[in-house]
Amino acid sequence: MKATKYLFIICLCLLALVPQPVAAEEEINIGEVVLGHIGDAYEWHIADIGETTVSIPLPVIVKSSTGWHVFSSAHLENGAEYEGLYIAKDGEYADKIVERDASGQEVRPFDVSITKNVLALFINSALLIGIMLGCSRWYKRHVQEGAPKGGVGIIEATVLYIYEDVVKGCVGEDYRRYAPFLLTAFFFILINNLMGLVPFFPGGANVTGNIAITLVLAFCSMILINVPGSKAYWKDAFWPDVPLWLKVPVPLMPVIELFGIISKPFILMMRLFANIMAGHAAILSIISIIFIMAKVGGALSASMTVIAVVFGIFMNLLELLVAFIQAYVFTLLSAIFIGLARVKHEN
Helix, strand or coil, X not given: CHHHHHHHHHHHHHHCCCCCCXXXXXXXXXXXXXXXXXXCCCEEEEEEECCEEEEEECEEEEEECCEEEEEEHHHHHHHCCECCEEECCCCCCCCCXXXXXXXXXXXXXXXXXXXXXXXXXXXXXXXXXXXXXXXXXXXXXXXXXXXXXXXXXXXXXXXXXXXXXXXXXXXXXXXXXXXXXXXXXXXHHHHHHHHHCCCCCCCCCCCCCCHHHHHHHHHHHHHHHHCCCCHHHHHHHHCCCCCHHHCXXXXXXXXXXXXXXXXXXXXXXXXXXXXXXXHHHXXXXXXXXXXXHHHCCHHHHHHHHHHHHHXXXXXXXXHHHHHHHHHHHHHHHHHXXXXXXXXXXXX
């Protein structure tokens, strides 16, 4: 009975991922639905109840040609204009706040608004800090007890696994210096991946499927890879041990090595971004089959609905595994690249 109850709850959560069509005869644009859910927004859409949309308006903070503006995004609903600002429907700045310049062209103001992904970052970061502080308090209260159980035990086992097998095993000498960043990166990516799979508020935001987030993470890794790099690392990059004609007068090998230095963080950025975004898009596309087949009616519609729900559950379970794997792979590759930059040549 418990298994049936949980399966029913999961089905309801999956159905909540896609908004219900307003009218039976209305065509459903699957691309628009998917992109709308995995993209960023100035409001947090909760659900559609009949013709009523339940959403949380978020703060808009922009500096336009007329100065700073701070107001609720509710003023911009349904294409409305407020204080000379509005959300572009199409074009280069689609779904972004814009204004019109003297010539009538759409231009973007300086925008530091609290969007859906920004709010999700705050919530997920606070959740992660709360979990870690909770574990810390447990250890202070149970100093003389044995190994922890439950959630604290899971966190401890995960920390030890990443610390011993990834950080210590890949970075090598001075691995303790890099453990705080690598452990933070792992748990930050993991909590955002997992929260992105929760189909109701405060989950569902596509944080790690946003290339701006993965760009910042990859940039931090690039700094830790290259700035503390050993002399041997930089020598191999700009003056490798190859025939002289491959270095001068045309610096062929140094250019290739420089490309390798740049491509490492690029790989980290694109791998995490593409895998998480693709997972969200696949789940939403599968669930959308339910509403596409609703027009068919009869047994075919019912059978395809069951298939869509079953595949949706399967994809969600698969994405749980992917959430851990992608956090692990990002941390592992960062540790490997840091270790390679720390290698010293034997005399």
